[in-house]
Amino acid sequence: DTGVSQDPRHKITKRGQNVTFRCDPISEHNRLYWYRQTLGQGPEFLTYFQNEAQLEKSRLLSDRFSAERPKGSFSTLEIQRTEQGDSAMYLCASSLRQGQDTQYFGPGTRLTVL
Amino acid sequence: DQQVKQNSPSLSVQEGRISILNCDYTNSMFDYFLWYKKYPAEGPTFLISISSIKDKNEDGRFTVFLNKSAKHLSLHIVPSQPGDSAVYFCAAKAAGNKLTFGGGTRVLVKP
Helix, strand or coil: CCCCEEECCEEEECCCCCEEEEEECCCCCCEEEEEEECCCCCCEEEEEEECCEEEEECCCCCCCEEEECCCCCCEEEEECCCCHHHCEEEEEEEECCCCCCCCEECCCEEEEEC | CCCEECCCCEEEEECCCCEEEEEEECCCCCCEEEEEEECCCCCCEEEEEEECCCCEEEECCEEEEEECCCCEEEEEECCCCHHHCEEEEEEEECCCCCCEECCCEEEEEEC
C-alpha cells in the first residue's frame, strides 16, 4: 500500500494559463475525491468519482474546472484560464466502498497563480 | 453557512498532559465524524472516527466523544507528545460521500 499520490507537488503558473493535476488513489479504492484548501481554512469538497463515473460536483467547481477518471484508476483535475483566486492546495482522497468509507488523503498539489 | 466549526484556532499544552480539541456542528443529518491531523506541506492524515450510534471511540492515546444532543464532539489526546504538534481538523459526513471540514485547530505541544 503506497498511499494516495499526487503530481506535481507544487505548480506556479501565470494568470490565464491552464494547469492539470494528477491523482493516483490507493490501488483497490474505487472512490476518488478532490478537495481544495485555502490558507487558514479546512478542505472544501470539489467533486467525487465512483469508478469512472463523476457522481457529485460542488458549486465551487466552476466551468473552468474539469475532472476526469477515464479508466476508474487515476484522476486528473484541469483548471483552464487560471485566476489568482485559484491559488490553493488541491487535495485528492480515495476510499473503498466498504463500511463507513474512510477517506485517505494524498500530499496535495500547491498551486500558485501569479 | 459553516456547518462544522472548530472555535479554538490554537491550543498549547505541556508534554504529557491532556489535549482536548472541540468541534460543533449544525447539520443533524451528519452521521459519521472523523478527525484528521495535518502537518505543513502534507495532506491530512486520518486519526480516528465515530459513528452517530456511539458516544465514544478510543484508539490508543486518542479518544473521540460525541454528544448528539449538543451537536458537539471532542478529541482527547493523552498523553500529549511533541510529535502531536500539528493542525487538527474535524470532519463530518451525511448520507452522501463528501466530507465537511471545520477550520482546524493548531496544537503545539511544549516539551
